[in-house]
Amino acid sequence: MQIQTQLLGLALNQLRIDTALPWNLYDEAGHLLLTKGFILVRNAQVDSLIERGVFVREEDFKLYNYPDVVRAAPPPAELEIDPFRMRELIASKLALLLRDAAHDPSLVPDFAAKIGEIARVLHKLCDLHLDATLAAIYLTDHAKYPILHSIDTAVLVDLLARKMDWNDARRRTAVCAALTMNIAMIDAQTILALQRLPLSAVQKEAITTHPAQGADMLRAAGVSDELWLRIVADHHEVPDGTGYPAGKTTLDDATLLVRTMDIYTALVTPRHTKAASDTAQAARNLFVQENKYGNTLVGLLIKEIGLHPPGSYVxxxxxxxxxxxKRASATTPPMVHSFINGKGLPMLEPMWRDATRPEFAIASALPREAVTTKVDLLKIWSAHPHA
Incomplete structure (x- = not known):
C-alpha cells in the first residue's frame, strides 16, 4: 500500500514498548510497515524500526499521540530552557555591557558583578544542557562572531576548569576573563570578520594593543580582580615568546586555559572571510602545535568533548x-542523528542512528561549509532533555 501524504519521521523516544501504536507506521517510500494498535514488545523491535527509518502520516500524528504518562517530567526549570535561545539572549546582554563599558564605564555600574552573573548563567546552562550548549558552538549562526566567540570560549573554559578541579572563584574569574577578553576590539572585530582586504596599519596596531587596552578598560569599569585583568592582558601571549603585546614566555594556568580555548573556538567557527576547520582536524592540528610548549589542555579538551563533539557534522x-x-563515553561512540541520506537527499525528520553498528559508524568528520542543509536544533536536542 502506498500513500500520497506528508510523512513525519519518528525518533527513538516516540516508539514505546508494551503500548499500542496510535498510528500506522510506514517506511520512507510510504509502504505500510505496522498497523495502528500493534504492540512492540522488545527493544530490538524499536531499534530495528529506527535504524531503517519509520514514518507516520502528519495528520495522524497531529490527531493523536501517546499519553504523556510513561516517564516523569523533568523539573519545570529544565523544560523552560531553550539553550540555543538562551545563548542568543546572553550574547545580546554581553554585547551591550561590553560596548557601554568600552565607551563610557559610568554607563555600567557594577560591571564586574554583571559579567559574573552571565558567567553564572553559562555555568548553569552547562549543568542542565551541556551537549546542546556545546553543539551551539559549531551549529549556530556566527554573524555576531566577536560576541559569540567570547561566549564559546567561556563555555569551554568553564568545562575544563571543572575537570581540573579548580575552585569556584578561580573558575568564575577565568570565565569572566574569556567573556571580556576582546572588550577593546568589539567594534573592530565586527569589521574584520567581514573584511576581505589586507589589514591596514591602524588595524594591525589595534590587534596588537587590544589585550593591554582591554585590561585598562576593565580596570576603568571597576574590575579589581588581578587574575581577571592579567588573563585579558596576556591572552595572546605564546610560551615561546612570539605572542603579543609583551612577548612573555611564562603564562599562569588560567591564562593558558583561556588562550588555548580562544584558539580552538576560532578554528572551528566560520566567519565571512574564513571557513571553519572540521572539528577532528582542528583538534589534531592544535594538539600538535601546543604539544611543542608542553600544553596538555588540548588533550584534556579532546578527552572531554571528543574529536566529534556535539554539533559537529560527520x-x-x-x-x-x-x-x-551527544558526546562519546568511555565505552560508546558519539550518538548521532542522520539528516541527509546516502543518496544526498534531506530526510523529513532527523533519524537516530546506532553508531555501534558497523553501517552507522562514523567514517569521517565534515567541515561546516560542506553541509548546506540546515539542522533543526530543537527537534534533535529537545528529544533528549539532558543533552
Missing part, C-alpha cells in the same frame, strides 16, 4: 550525513 559508513548530538 559522514557515516552507509553514506548518511549526520550531526553528533
Amino acid at each position: 559522514k557515516l559508513k552507509n553514506g548518511d550525513i549526520a550531526v553528533v548530538f
Whole structure:
C-alpha cells in the first residue's frame, strides 16, 4: 500500500514498548510497515524500526499521540530552557555591557558583578544542557562572531576548569576573563570578520594593543580582580615568546586555559572571510602545535568533548550525513542523528542512528561549509532533555 501524504519521521523516544501504536507506521517510500494498535514488545523491535527509518502520516500524528504518562517530567526549570535561545539572549546582554563599558564605564555600574552573573548563567546552562550548549558552538549562526566567540570560549573554559578541579572563584574569574577578553576590539572585530582586504596599519596596531587596552578598560569599569585583568592582558601571549603585546614566555594556568580555548573556538567557527576547520582536524592540528610548549589542555579538551563533539557534522559508513548530538563515553561512540541520506537527499525528520553498528559508524568528520542543509536544533536536542 502506498500513500500520497506528508510523512513525519519518528525518533527513538516516540516508539514505546508494551503500548499500542496510535498510528500506522510506514517506511520512507510510504509502504505500510505496522498497523495502528500493534504492540512492540522488545527493544530490538524499536531499534530495528529506527535504524531503517519509520514514518507516520502528519495528520495522524497531529490527531493523536501517546499519553504523556510513561516517564516523569523533568523539573519545570529544565523544560523552560531553550539553550540555543538562551545563548542568543546572553550574547545580546554581553554585547551591550561590553560596548557601554568600552565607551563610557559610568554607563555600567557594577560591571564586574554583571559579567559574573552571565558567567553564572553559562555555568548553569552547562549543568542542565551541556551537549546542546556545546553543539551551539559549531551549529549556530556566527554573524555576531566577536560576541559569540567570547561566549564559546567561556563555555569551554568553564568545562575544563571543572575537570581540573579548580575552585569556584578561580573558575568564575577565568570565565569572566574569556567573556571580556576582546572588550577593546568589539567594534573592530565586527569589521574584520567581514573584511576581505589586507589589514591596514591602524588595524594591525589595534590587534596588537587590544589585550593591554582591554585590561585598562576593565580596570576603568571597576574590575579589581588581578587574575581577571592579567588573563585579558596576556591572552595572546605564546610560551615561546612570539605572542603579543609583551612577548612573555611564562603564562599562569588560567591564562593558558583561556588562550588555548580562544584558539580552538576560532578554528572551528566560520566567519565571512574564513571557513571553519572540521572539528577532528582542528583538534589534531592544535594538539600538535601546543604539544611543542608542553600544553596538555588540548588533550584534556579532546578527552572531554571528543574529536566529534556535539554539533559537529560527520559522514557515516552507509553514506548518511549526520550531526553528533551527544558526546562519546568511555565505552560508546558519539550518538548521532542522520539528516541527509546516502543518496544526498534531506530526510523529513532527523533519524537516530546506532553508531555501534558497523553501517552507522562514523567514517569521517565534515567541515561546516560542506553541509548546506540546515539542522533543526530543537527537534534533535529537545528529544533528549539532558543533552
